[in-house]
Amino acid sequence: MNIHGQVAIVTGGGSGLGEATARELARLGAQVAVLDLNEAGAKRVAADIHGLALHCDITDEASVTQALAVTHESFGPARILMNVAGIGGAKRVIQRDGSPAPLADFERTVRVNLIGTYNMVRLFAAQAAKLEPVTASGERGVIVNTASVAAFDGQVGQEAYAASKGGVTAMTLPLARDLAQWGIRVMTIAPGLFSTPLLQELPAEVQQSLAASIPFPKQLGQPQEFAQLAAHIVGNGHLNGEVIRLDGALRMAPR
Numbered sequence: 001m002n003i004h005g006q007v008a009i010v011t012g013g014g015s016g017l018g019e020a021t022a023r024e025l026a027r028l029g030a031q032v033a034v035l036d037l038n039e040a041g042a043k044r045v046a047a048d049i050h051g052l053a054l055h056c057d058i059t060d061e062a063s064v065t066q067a068l069a070v071t072h073e074s075f076g077p078a079r080i081l082m083n084v085a086g087i088g089g090a091k092r093v094i095q096r097d098g099s100p101a102p103l104a105d106f107e108r109t110v111r112v113n114l115i116g117t118y119n120m121v122r123l124f125a126a127q128a129a130k131l132e133p134v135t136a137s138g139e140r141g142v143i144v145n146t147a148s149v150a151a152f153d154g155q156v157g158q159e160a161y162a163a164s165k166g167g168v169t170a171m172t173l174p175l176a177r178d179l180a181q182w183g184i185r186v187m188t189i190a191p192g193l194f195s196t197p198l199l200q201e202l203p204a205e206v207q208q209s210l211a212a213s214i215p216f217p218k219q220l221g222q223p224q225e226f227a228q229l230a231a232h233i234v235g236n237g238h239l240n241g242e243v244i245r246l247d248g249a250l251r252m253a254p255r
Contacts, residue, residue, distance in 0.1 A: 001139055003234050004029030007078040009071060011058050011120060012085030014041025016196040017146065020223030021082050021230050023049055028231055030080065033071040037085075058085050058116035064123050077131050080234055081124045083145040086113045086164075088198065090157035106160040113164035117145055121175060121186070129182035135237060140183040142234045145172065147190040149245060153252040165190070169243045176241030185240040187233045192247025194221040215249040 008025045012018035014036035026032045026049035034049075035056040036042040046053035052074050057063040071078055087109060091101045121143055128141030147165040154162025169188055176186040193199070193210050199220065200207070211220050229246055233239050 001079065001135060001142055001234055001237065003080070003231060006080055006134075007031050007033070007071065007075045008080035008082065009033045009035060009068070009078045009120075009124065010082040010084060011035045011056065011116075012146075013045055013082075014038040014053075016084075016198070017191065017194065017223050017226045018082070018084035019045050020227040021084055022046075022051065024224070024227035024231050025080070025082070025234075026051060031075040033067070033075065033078070035067050035085070058083075058120050059111050061119060061123070064119055068123060068127060072127075077127065078124065079128055079131065079134065079141045081120060081128075081141070081143045082230055083117045083120050083143065085116065086146060088161055090155070090161065091159075092157045093159060101159075106163075109160035110164045110167070113161070114167040117168055118171065121145070125179055125182070125184055128184055129179075133183055137237055138183040139185065139237060141185070143175070143179075143184065143186045144230050144233050145186070145188040147188050147243060149190050149192045149247050149250060149252060151190055151243075152245075155252050156255050172243050173241045180240075185237070187239055187241070188243040189226065189229055189233075190243055190245045190247070191226055192221060192245070192250040194223060194226065196223065213250065213253070214247070217248055219248075221246065221248065 008030040010022040013022040013034035022032045022034050032051040034042045034046045035054050039055045042053035054067045056067040131140045147168040150158050150162045151165040151169045172188040
């Protein structure tokens with residue numbers, strides 16, 4: 001699908017990987033709706049790219065439905081969905097005081113990263129399926145979800161995060177198969193260690209140590225590299241139902 005002239009939705013577009021993705025899509029000629037719980041960040045990015053800033057909770061059906069409706073009213077029907085919103089965090093199963101990890105923490109991570117992703121997919125796909133195809137192959141839409149290398153080699157304390165991202169990777173192929181009849185492709189990117197705002201809060205020596213653990217190149221991934229891959233997926237019509245690790249050949253150690 002040619003990105004130019006299309007309407008795109010980017011969740012988590014107010015910072016980090018989502019911001020870079022929103023900017024790249026806009027650079028390539030898309031009209032972009034920037035969805036985020038962080039309204040200030042969404043407005044900042046949207047102002048720069050002449051996009052639309054929308055406060056949205058991806059886990060809430062009414063919030064997502066409203067965001068899709070406003071996007072449609074402002075720009076027209078969306079054919080591109082970039083699911084980048086998510087949360088991190090780590091907590092050992094048994095805490096320092098011997099107590100079990102709070103179940104609410106696990107539930108929240110899975111709700112945002114996995115259920116929120118699926119919520120966006122189902123509501124977006126239901127609308128995209130009604131559109132006329134835009135390619136000779138019959139393509140109506142493209143969905144790119146975001147997982148993590150933690151889905152494959154999660155570290156100590158990452159049970160909730162790894163489970164949530166593992167769920168995103170596991171549903172990639174079923175979603176692609178399910179939505180194939182409607183001409184909607186589904187792909188997932190599993191990034192490794194990237195220079196995001198959260199990681200940039202770590203001391204410089206810690207960041208350097210993390211970068212050194214990457215086989216090649218020995219540097220943290222840049223958000224723009226994630227964005228470039230996301231944009232390529234939209235343009236490459238034969239990419240479907242696959243998870244792509246974007247990690248410099250990194251395999252995470254237990255700790």
